[in-house]
Amino acid sequence: MVAVRHDDLSMTFDFVSYASPMEHSAYVSLETGKIWWISDSNDAFDEEIPGDLETSDRYLAIPHKNELDLGRRLALRFVSQELPGRYGEVEGFFRRQGAYARFKDLLEREGVLERWHAFETDAVESALRQWCAENGLELVQT
Numbered sequence: 546m547v548a549v550r551h552d553d554l555s556m557t558f559d560f561v562s563y564a565s566p567m568e569h570s571a572y573v574s575l576e577t578g579k580i581w582w583i584s585d586s587n588d589a590f591d592e593e594i595p596g597d598l599e600t601s602d603r604y605l606a607i608p609h610k611n612e613l614d615l616g617r618r619l620a621l622r623f624v625s626q627e628l629p630g631r632y633g634e635v636e637g638f639f640r641r642q643g644a645y646a647r648f649k650d651l652l653e654r655e656g657v658l659e660r661w662h663a664f665e666t667d668a669v670e671s672a673l674r675q676w677c678a679e680n681g682l683e684l685v686q687t
Contacts, residue, residue, distance in 0.1 A: 546683040547578045554607070554684065557582065558673060562610035572604040575681065580607070605680055613672040615665075620648055623664050627657050 557571045557580050569584045581594055581604075598604050610616050617639045624635045631651065638644040638651075652658040677684045 546681050547575055548683045548685045549573055549578045549580070549677065550687050551684050552687065553580055554673060554677070555669075557607050558610070558669070560584075561607050562615075566609045566611055570599075571607040572598050573607060573682065575603055575605055578682070605682075608676060610669070613669075613676065615669055615672055617644070619665065619668055620645075623661055627660060628655055631655070 554573075557573075560582055561569050561571050563569065564584075569582070571580055571582045573580045581598060583594065583598075595601075595604070599606075620639070621632070621636060624632050628635070628651075635648060635651065638647045649658065649661075652661050674684060676682075
């Protein structure tokens with residue numbers, strides 16, 4: 546098992562998930578645990594990227610939050626638990642652009658925004674740990 550620093554993986558996951566799927570990507574070496582970040586919209590990453598990064602089985606793509614069901618489905622799971630009477634309304638949010646802004650505005654008005662943040666943090670942590678275990682990575686604290 547190759548070790549990957551928790552903070553590095555967490556920041557990289559946020560980077561990949563911040564944009565639309567495939568806009569930002571990142572890969573972890575299955576030999577060393579080193580992580581490379583790639584973005585079509587930013588040339589600021591000065592580091593030399595391995596030529597076979599996207600094609601070799603020596604590297605593993607860091608997933609986008611949607612690949613781990615941490616996007617819309619997670620929000621709807623939270624609403625079903627915390628605000629079941631608003632489920633249909635929130636489901637409607639996700640049929641249009643700007644869904645997360647409307648979702649978070651509703652949570653703030655309902656006084657559950659902090660609970661959402663804790664719920665989301667726990668879900669991301671659990672999903673990343675499971676993803677690491679499934680892919681032979683050891684998540685280490687440093």
